[in-house]
Amino acid sequence: MVKFGPNYANQLRKRQGRLGDTWLMDEAVIVTVQGERRYLWRAVDQDDNIIDILVQKRKDKQAATRFFRKMLKHQGWSPRRMVTDKLRSYGAARREIMPSVVHDQDRYSNNRAEASHRHTRQHERQMKGFKSPGQAQRFLSVHSQVHNLFRLGRHLLKACHYRMFRSRAFSTWAQVACAC
Known part of the structure; x- marks a missing residue:
């Protein structure tokens, strides 16, 4: 996982194509990274495809800006619409990085993004937590x-x-796994 995982993720990301134009974003707490509180920032599109994941220490504007820049770097384009909860750092970072994007903060709009954390929680329990923030980032990205x-x-x-x-999907996986 550590050696080949990032290569697999990059190959799959290149083959994936363009994702949806509505991005749903959420942040959740991962408590078990060396016993410290870490936040997992996750973005999914309207079809529940995971766009990107970032593990960070804070939930401030700087963290949101870093997450947006990472997503834009990987995707190469900005969404038409972005749906978040009412965390203020999303709005501040959006105004700075993607001012033309429509920002929706309705009460139940980002439930799809919140539900996407369920699988991460299951894996975190099975692995009995993550050893380091870097290991959590690598595993979750792959x-x-x-x-x-x-x-x-x-x-x-x-x-x-x-x-x-x-x-x-299996033939794509075979091509990616043999390409490394």
Whole structure:
């Protein structure tokens, strides 16, 4: 994971293509990084594809700005609309970095982003916490790209289409895993 994981994530990110134009963002607390409180910033698009993840110490404007810059660097374009909770650092960072983006802060709008933390919590429990912030960042970045590849929305597909998409995901994984 440590040696090949970032290479896999970069290869998958290159093959992924353009994601949705509405980004839903949220931050959650990861308590078990060496016993210190860390915040996990996560962005998903309207189709629940994970755009990016960043582990940071704070929830201030500087942290939000760093997260936005990282997302824009990886994506190469800004969204049409961004949905967040009412944390003020989102608005301040958006005004500085992406002033033309529509910012939606309705009460229940970012529930999809909040629900995306569930899988991270499960992995955190199974691993009995993360050893360091760097290890948490590496694991979560790689896991998000692999999750995007294999999350197919089975309940929305017929069985024949699901099998086709699943085999396509495995062939993509084989190409990425052999490319390193």
